Amino acid sequence: MKTTEDFCRVKLMAGPTPMYKLENVSRVLGKNIWIKRDDMTGVALGGNKVRKLEFLLADAVRKGAKTVLTTGGAQSNHAMLTAACCMRLGLKPVLLLKKRGVSDRRGNLLLSRLMGTDVRFVDTDSFEEINAMMDEIGRKTGEPYYTIPVGGSVPLGALGYVDCVHEMSVQAAERGVHIDRIVCATGSGGTHAGLALGAMLYMPGTKVTGMAVDTQEFDRIVPGIMRGTAELLGLEAKTDCEVGLRPAYGPGYALPSDEGSEAIRLMARCEGIFLDPVYTGKAFAGLIEMVRSGSLEQEENILFLFTGGAGGLFAIDFD
Numbered sequence: 200m201k202t203t204e205d206f207c208r209v210k211l212m213a214g215p216t217p218m219y220k221l222e223n224v225s226r227v228l229g230k231n232i233w234i235k236r237d238d239m240t241g242v243a244l245g246g247n248k249v250r251k252l253e254f255l256l257a258d259a260v261r262k263g264a265k266t267v268l269t270t271g272g273a274q275s276n277h278a279m280l281t282a283a284c285c286m287r288l289g290l291k292p293v294l295l296l297k298k299r300g301v302s303d304r305r306g307n308l309l310l311s312r313l314m315g316t317d318v319r320f321v322d323t324d325s326f327e328e329i330n331a332m333m334d335e336i337g338r339k340t341g342e343p344y345y346t347i348p349v350g351g352s353v354p355l356g357a358l359g360y361v362d363c364v365h366e367m368s369v370q371a372a373e374r375g376v377h378i379d380r381i382v383c384a385t386g387s388g389g390t391h392a393g394l395a396l397g398a399m400l401y402m403p404g405t406k407v408t409g410m411a412v413d414t415q416e417f418d419r420i421v422p423g424i425m426r427g428t429a430e431l432l433g434l435e436a437k438t439d440c441e442v443g444l445r446p447a448y449g450p451g452y453a454l455p456s457d458e459g460s461e462a463i464r465l466m467a468r469c470e471g472i473f474l475d476p477v478y479t480g481k482a483f484a485g486l487i488e489m490v491r492s493g494s495l496e497q498e499e500n501i502l503f504l505f506t507g508g509a510g511g512l513f514a515i516d517f518d
């Protein structure tokens with residue numbers, strides 16, 4: 200078996216991200232709630248995509264790419280973070296963002312503009328079409344280019360979260376705590392897949408629950424990425440893995456939900472931490488719901504993976 204150390208990687212993170220118990224939230228919810236601060240991954244406003252990009256952009260550099268193309272929704276954190284990481288590495292980012300939902304140039308669009316990023320809006324919802332457009336634009340540059348599918352949720356990117364579980368297993372051991380369950384937001388599936396595979400390897404006995412913030416078929420997508428990542432690592436591909444998934448999309452992807460907004464307020468008022476409306480607010484709302492409905496009865500320690508997304512807070516009207 201290989202480990203993540205056997206893969207090419209560019210260093211973008213400042214070091215391990217903090218992991219600690221949320222004392223006030225734990226008191227309010229009557230459970231031990233821990234947090235892993237992947238909003239502090241050290242590039243731009245932080246977020247989970249940096250861990251994936253350490254592997255993906257290393258692959259781009261190794262292949263001699265000059266231009267890196269990626270895609271996402273109008274307020275994609277992934278696209279903005281890809282651009283920011285490209286700034287560090289001297290690569291030229293091109294972002295093809297879905298036109299739907301663009302109402303102004305706030306949030307992540309403002310940040311991309313500050314970086315002078317080539318942002319193009321595309322009038323389609325099909326990532327297949329967008330992937331073809333990325334190739335066409337890449338080919339026209341006449342130089343080697345690299346494309347990253349939505350969210351960086353490909354097997355190579357998911358290695359970032361296999362590695363994150365290893366990091367958390369060390370931190371949990373240092374703190375003398377057994378984590379019963381990790382909860383994350385599932386948006387394109389790579390984070391969830393990496394965590395689930397990482398838990399099998401480094402934190403057996405820890406469950407992973409992904410809160411689906413979109414209506415895609417994650418019960419098919421997540422195991423698919425897991426199998427691809429397992430193959431990269433030379434592991435037996437597990438086809439029978441149990442994927443913990445719960446719906447948390449509310450009215451739909453990127454549309455704020457009442458439960459999500461309540462979770463954002465709770466975290467802000469208890470801990471001075473700002474969740475985002477698209478991913479982490481909804482995921483934390485799902486965790487609160489699990490606590491309140493008694494589904495976590497036997498579990499002592501729940502870890503919430505805070506995957507970032509601050510830019511999104513400044514792109515919505517919030518009251």
Ligand SMILES: *Cc1c(COP(=O)(O)O)cnc(C)c1O
Pocket residue numbers: 246247276277350352384385386387388389390391475478479506507508509
């Ligand atoms: C992309 C993203 C997620 C979801 O991660 P996936 O690997 O795409 O499922 C969660 N939180 C934030 C803030 C994100 O930007």
